[in-house]
Amino acid sequence: MKKDSRRSGDKHRRIIQAAVKVFAKNGFYNSKVSEIARAAKVADGTIYLYFQNKDDILIRLFxxxxxxxxxxxxxxxxxxxxxxxxxxxxxxxxxxxxxxxxxxxxxxxxxxxxxxxxxxxxxxxxxxxxxxxxxxxxxxxxxxxxxxxxxxxxxxxxxxxxxxxxxxxxxxxxxxxxxxxxxxxxxxxxxxxxxxxxxxxxxxx
Amino acid sequence: MKKDSRRSGDKHRRIIQAAVKVFAKNGFYNSKVSEIARAAKVADGTIYLYFQNKDDILIRLFxxxxxxxxxxxxxxxxxxxxxxxxxxxxxxxxxxxxxxxxxxxxxxxxxxxxxxxxxxxxxxxxxxxxxxxxxxxxxxxxxxxxxxxxxxxxxxxxxxxxxxxxxxxxxxxxxxxxxxxxxxxxxxxxxxxxxxxxxxxxxxx
Amino acid sequence: MKKDSRRSGDKHRRIIQAAVKVFAKNGFYNSKVSEIARAAKVADGTIYLYFQNKDDILIRLFxxxxxxxxxxxxxxxxxxxxxxxxxxxxxxxxxxxxxxxxxxxxxxxxxxxxxxxxxxxxxxxxxxxxxxxxxxxxxxxxxxxxxxxxxxxxxxxxxxxxxxxxxxxxxxxxxxxxxxxxxxxxxxxxxxxxxxxxxxxxxxx
Amino acid sequence: MKKDSRRSGDKHRRIIQAAVKVFAKNGFYNSKVSEIARAAKVADGTIYLYFQNKDDILIRLFxxxxxxxxxxxxxxxxxxxxxxxxxxxxxxxxxxxxxxxxxxxxxxxxxxxxxxxxxxxxxxxxxxxxxxxxxxxxxxxxxxxxxxxxxxxxxxxxxxxxxxxxxxxxxxxxxxxxxxxxxxxxxxxxxxxxxxxxxxxxxxx
DNA sequence: GATGAATGAGGGTTCATTCAT
DNA sequence: AATGAATGAACCCTCATTCAT
Structure with missing residues (x-):
């Protein structure tokens, strides 16, 4: 409905940026994937459309x-x-x-x-x-x-x-x-x- | 004084030394308390007689x-x-x-x-x-x-x-x-x- | 009448046949709807135009x-x-x-x-x-x-x-x-x- | 405290018997490990002291x-x-x-x-x-x-x-x-x- | 009708910690 | 003090289903 509510096309970027914030705050091992998802305003599962797993987020981010x-x-x-x-x-x-x-x-x-x-x-x-x-x-x-x-x-x-x-x-x-x-x-x-x-x-x- | 006092002091050291090996091999977050216990040849529970929790092992070790x-x-x-x-x-x-x-x-x-x-x-x-x-x-x-x-x-x-x-x-x-x-x-x-x-x-x- | 009607009837069959292969290979519970979709060469969502849900595919197939x-x-x-x-x-x-x-x-x-x-x-x-x-x-x-x-x-x-x-x-x-x-x-x-x-x-x- | 509350020694048996009931009622794939645990009156984790994983429960039961x-x-x-x-x-x-x-x-x-x-x-x-x-x-x-x-x-x-x-x-x-x-x-x-x-x-x- | 990206509830499993012995 | 079986909260990931296009 809203233009950018879904299908934004920038999800990869948003997830990376959310991960930067979350990992910096809690450290990798204390960060929850669901927290990254929340910060990126995507569903938990969406993360796995763009990244293989939690480790992969860190690697690609880097x-x-x-x-x-x-x-x-x-x-x-x-x-x-x-x-x-x-x-x-x-x-x-x-x-x-x-x-x-x-x-x-x-x-x-x-x-x-x-x-x-x-x-x-x-x-x-x-x-x-x-x-x-x-x-x-x-x-x-x-x-x-x-x-x-x-x-x-x-x-x-x-x-x-x-x-x-x-x-x-x-x-x-x-x-x-x-x-x-x-x-x-x-x-x-x-x-x-x-x-x-x-x-x-x-x-x- | 007798056998026990020697062993007690011993255990603290043994746990620290085991932790050094285990943390170095796997990293802190991938190390299991039970693995440290095994390496130190003590029971899992014994660790908690000498250290408050897993974090405490790392801090005291350091x-x-x-x-x-x-x-x-x-x-x-x-x-x-x-x-x-x-x-x-x-x-x-x-x-x-x-x-x-x-x-x-x-x-x-x-x-x-x-x-x-x-x-x-x-x-x-x-x-x-x-x-x-x-x-x-x-x-x-x-x-x-x-x-x-x-x-x-x-x-x-x-x-x-x-x-x-x-x-x-x-x-x-x-x-x-x-x-x-x-x-x-x-x-x-x-x-x-x-x-x-x-x-x-x-x-x- | 033209191209479409032929294709529609076609899809129901194609999905059933794909499901036969996939269910036989992996068993019902280990089969993914998306795998059936892939085998039938339709989109995941298309399956739900022809079947109510995954169970329904098995029932209708049978x-x-x-x-x-x-x-x-x-x-x-x-x-x-x-x-x-x-x-x-x-x-x-x-x-x-x-x-x-x-x-x-x-x-x-x-x-x-x-x-x-x-x-x-x-x-x-x-x-x-x-x-x-x-x-x-x-x-x-x-x-x-x-x-x-x-x-x-x-x-x-x-x-x-x-x-x-x-x-x-x-x-x-x-x-x-x-x-x-x-x-x-x-x-x-x-x-x-x-x-x-x-x-x-x-x-x- | 109660004689048989913990450390009963019959946990393996109790889990198997609970699994028989639960699998029979729901089928293997619709049964939750936590439901078996509840039926056996043990904690979820306890199951994994006796069985490698959910599959293993079925195999050993059989x-x-x-x-x-x-x-x-x-x-x-x-x-x-x-x-x-x-x-x-x-x-x-x-x-x-x-x-x-x-x-x-x-x-x-x-x-x-x-x-x-x-x-x-x-x-x-x-x-x-x-x-x-x-x-x-x-x-x-x-x-x-x-x-x-x-x-x-x-x-x-x-x-x-x-x-x-x-x-x-x-x-x-x-x-x-x-x-x-x-x-x-x-x-x-x-x-x-x-x-x-x-x-x-x-x-x- | 057709698509497939997005969703999010759900569940198997792990493991730090506890506590009866 | 020492044990280790038991606990149960926590979390990553999957996948059936939806819905905007």
Missing amino acids: EEEMAAILQKMTEEINRASEPAEKLKRFALAHLKLVEENQELAEIIQVEVRQSSKFMKEYDNPQFQEYLNLISGIIREGQAQGVFRPEIEPGVFKRAFFGALDEMSRYWVLSLARKYSITRAAEEISGFFLDGVLSPPKAPAE | EEEMAAILQKMTEEINRASEPAEKLKRFALAHLKLVEENQELAEIIQVEVRQSSKFMKEYDNPQFQEYLNLISGIIREGQAQGVFRPEIEPGVFKRAFFGALDEMSRYWVLSLARKYSITRAAEEISGFFLDGVLSPPKAPAE | EEEMAAILQKMTEEINRASEPAEKLKRFALAHLKLVEENQELAEIIQVEVRQSSKFMKEYDNPQFQEYLNLISGIIREGQAQGVFRPEIEPGVFKRAFFGALDEMSRYWVLSLARKYSITRAAEEISGFFLDGVLSPPKAPAE | EEEMAAILQKMTEEINRASEPAEKLKRFALAHLKLVEENQELAEIIQVEVRQSSKFMKEYDNPQFQEYLNLISGIIREGQAQGVFRPEIEPGVFKRAFFGALDEMSRYWVLSLARKYSITRAAEEISGFFLDGVLSPPKAPAE
């Missing part, structure tokens, strides 16, 4: 959202040309993404990681690609001679991502926001670019 | 194991006197701890983090103390003038921990071990101490 | 197929004039019908019988008529003096039918076919006509 | 009850020494068993047969043994020369059983009881022993 994120991040770092600048942009963009999509961030950080164990294999291609944006920047910088050649890109990408991730977890899970995002992004990029050691005193004249 | 880790790590970094050296030791010791206690590491990384949401509040005093070992080193270094004064210890501790954590997750969840732990620890400490930028050319002349 | 069988069997036994011969023909024709319509036979034997309990009352008029073909033969034979007058036709019809039915169930459900149908039909008629006792020795002169 | 029946019937026919007498006793005992265990009989006739298709293979060893009691009598009679040698025991057993079974189904499913059981047993044995044909007139001297 894949679809991650694809969008990957896309955005790729564009973002390509706005810069300098590798060091790219790294800074990555850090800032990552923290902003987390801030703008807190529920999603929480799910990816916690739920997907949790179940990645059951998907057996930490490497999720999308997630690997995301990390590889970082190692790509490193290799580019090494080729240009601006990054030390002995840096191992495969170690760096994890360290850099881990630093950002832990920082953002702090934001996502706590409500307090002592540090500004911009400031934190600069600071973290700073650690990795310049290190924390005080610069050697300029040798006396 | 707290007790974390206390031991905290203890070890404090000793470890105090073997060095230089702040930079302490940071290196922290990195190496952390990765070694993970390697030597993979099951526990997996639980702390994944399960505790998962349910930390329900404990509602990311700050778990033990975990905070662990992070504060890092910020303590920074403050000490800043006082001595070896670390830049503008470094925010509260940001640094998360970044440094996150870098190590992500690296170790890679080890725990994958079986591959491309990088040696010692090497990785050095490399990560290196990022944070020296940064990745190539040193400026010494000015000619 | 009634329609049974009417055809009744018709055939009546013709078949009337080809003989002797009651004993009619009984033999009934046996042979019954087993042949089962052989030629195995799926249908399986449904009638198993599913209809199952749900006959819910139709509450074993007497289904069509089925009663089928049995009454047998008692009719007996009465005819008794009138002619070829069958013993003390035979109770109402008992005989069930015994004779039951014997054939059990024999054919063996064929339908097993794949093995040790005995030829013709042979079995003769043998069973033989039991009922002559009994199994060895004929008394002709009294010595 | 196997256990059938074993008892087999036992009784073997004793019964061994009370006679003459093969013809054994056959008569089988018929009478079978009909009496059905009468005394109507609910069980209904389940065996309808539900087990129904699902025998899914247990895939009509031969259930217990049921085969039951049938083989009949063929055993035939072979014994043939050895003694009282039954015709050309009778095929494998056909006879099914025919005889089928006749009794169909007769008893009539009793079980209808409430009417036109014929006495004793009378019907005699009559059916009579069909198979003597046939229905009128004896030839004694040839006039």
Whole structure:
């Protein structure tokens, strides 16, 4: 009767979005399929027209959202040309993404990681690609001679991502926001670019 | 005093240790209390003489194991006197701890983090103390003038921990071990101490 | 008149025939309406234009197929004039019908019988008529003096039918076919006509 | 508190007996596990301590009850020494068993047969043994020369059983009881022993 | 008439927790 | 204290049926 009451065609999307909210609030295992259905304003059974089972909701949610994120991040770092600048942009963009999509961030950080164990294999291609944006920047910088050649890109990408991730977890899970995002992004990029050691005193004249 | 007192203390430990194995294998939500009981060789009901409920097993497990880790790590970094050296030791010791206690590491990384949401509040005093070992080193270094004064210890501790954590997750969840732990620890400490930028050319002349 | 009228009549039949296949394969309760729809190449909803509900498909299937069988069997036994011969023909024709319509036979034997309990009352008029073909033969034979007058036709019809039915169930459900149908039909008629006792020795002169 | 309220030790039996009632009333597929639990006065979950699943209840019910029946019937026919007498006793005992265990009989006739298709293979060893009691009598009679040698025991057993079974189904499913059981047993044995044909007139001297 | 997406009640099964012994 | 049989609430998923198109 109402134009969009049934047969809307956007059910898949609505279910995913409802799942983001519900999983973020309760965690995957404490979320009920019927709660997702209610949040998406569809019947319980409708969920199973679009997803194979509860696990599948989480997997598809992750894949679809991650694809969008990957896309955005790729564009973002390509706005810069300098590798060091790219790294800074990555850090800032990552923290902003987390801030703008807190529920999603929480799910990816916690739920997907949790179940990645059951998907057996930490490497999720999308997630690997995301990390590889970082190692790509490193290799580019090494080729240009601006990054030390002995840096191992495969170690760096994890360290850099881990630093950002832990920082953002702090934001996502706590409500307090002592540090500004911009400031934190600069600071973290700073650690990795310049290190924390005080610069050697300029040798006396 | 006699046989019984020994066994009682024994059971608490046995249950915790069984839980470590079981939670690591299946994840918290896919683990059954009866499976822990079986692994600990006690009756299902016995578990409830020592723990309030299933959640309580995870919490106590975390707290007790974390206390031991905290203890070890404090000793470890105090073997060095230089702040930079302490940071290196922290990195190496952390990765070694993970390697030597993979099951526990997996639980702390994944399960505790998962349910930390329900404990509602990311700050778990033990975990905070662990992070504060890092910020303590920074403050000490800043006082001595070896670390830049503008470094925010509260940001640094998360970044440094996150870098190590992500690296170790890679080890725990994958079986591959491309990088040696010692090497990785050095490399990560290196990022944070020296940064990745190539040193400026010494000015000619 | 044109295309439509042909198709309509067609659908009812197609659904019944699809149901025969599906019910025979999975049993009534394990068959899904949607599977019947798929097999009949109609939409799920279309089934409800022709049948009230799933039960109704089974009932109508049974009634329609049974009417055809009744018709055939009546013709078949009337080809003989002797009651004993009619009984033999009934046996042979019954087993042949089962052989030629195995799926249908399986449904009638198993599913209809199952749900006959819910139709509450074993007497289904069509089925009663089928049995009454047998008692009719007996009465005819008794009138002619070829069958013993003390035979109770109402008992005989069930015994004779039951014997054939059990024999054919063996064929339908097993794949093995040790005995030829013709042979079995003769043998069973033989039991009922002559009994199994060895004929008394002709009294010595 | 009450002596038999919990831990009775007869739960397995109580569940089987409850299942007999419930399956007989509603049929297997329309019976709810919770209804069986209620009838057995146990919790739903308790059923799963004794049975693997709903199917398993039916299978075990059948196997256990059938074993008892087999036992009784073997004793019964061994009370006679003459093969013809054994056959008569089988018929009478079978009909009496059905009468005394109507609910069980209904389940065996309808539900087990129904699902025998899914247990895939009509031969259930217990049921085969039951049938083989009949063929055993035939072979014994043939050895003694009282039954015709050309009778095929494998056909006879099914025919005889089928006749009794169909007769008893009539009793079980209808409430009417036109014929006495004793009378019907005699009559059916009579069909198979003597046939229905009128004896030839004694040839006039 | 025909379609098939949507519905939502229903039920088998699991498993944390209890409690009589 | 220790046991483990028993409990029963909870939940995922199925599928007969409906109804807007």
